[in-house]
Amino acid sequence: MINFTGIKTIFWDFDGVIMDSMPIRDQGFLKVLKDYPEKQVNKLIAYHKANGGLSRYVKFRYFFEEIRKEDVSDEEIQELAMRFSLIMLENLKKPEFLISQTVNFIKHTYENYKMFIVSGSDQKELRQICKAVEIEKFFKGIYGSPTAKDELVKHLIDTENIESATSILIGDSVNDFEAAKVNGIKFYGFNNPALTTVSKNYISKFS
Missing domain, CATH: 1.10.150 (DNA polymerase; domain 1)
Structure with a gap:
């Protein structure tokens, strides 16, 4: 399994990272x-x-x-x-759309990190989907739009006593990279090889 040395908090994008939606x-x-x-x-x-x-x-x-x-x-x-x-x-309330390697990693490591979902998807809808596919229990919080992703991350850092230096954001788009950058946290790309041009951190496989 991947070992994020020194990392305490993981912010997860949802679409394309946790679910193939x-x-x-x-x-x-x-x-x-x-x-x-x-x-x-x-x-x-x-x-x-x-x-x-x-x-x-x-x-x-x-x-x-x-x-x-x-x-x-x-x-x-x-x-x-x-x-x-x-x-x-x-x-989307169907487990078959979950990306198995990501979800397996989350299931096996969620007790080691403080995990949040920060998504561009509608927050109420996102929470219903996560509950239906039985993954909500792995996260400290599930957050989405209409609040912008960079604002969601900032709010959580400010209110959850999170250190930027020990946090990462895992996403599949340049918007995820920008949300991480503006908040001073590391970005790890996944499921989009084009992101290797904007970040040296890229996850090819979770296991």
Whole structure:
């Protein structure tokens, strides 16, 4: 097993690290935005894939303001996010989507570290999924959007008596790297070889 010498706290991204949920989330955006031009929706999907650590609230706003060049209200964003969440809850409460090597590592080491999930996914939805697939007990806390990931990490460092020097964030996107960097903690990339260009720390396998 991997031994993170001197590490006391691990912040985990969720999508693409603990659960192979990205294809389902792709379908979620396609379904919610099915009445809009395919070319525009495909641009949103490309943005979504390149920015896995960002919340759906940011991505829906990007779709309207940057791709469609039109205003969108907070209420409209909330409505889209709610429809998206219903699709996720219907499809992701299944253990077969868990990434086995990651979950096995967590199960065998959670007593050695203080572990948190910090995700771009909706917090309420995320907690329901983790409970359904029976992994919530391994974490000191499970946190998600609409609060941005870098703010989640900062809040936990400030309120949970966590030392930045003995903490790491494990993620699969450049947004995860940036959340770690702004909070002065080490970043370990996983499940995305492109991250080897931004960080020397990369996990090829957990076991």
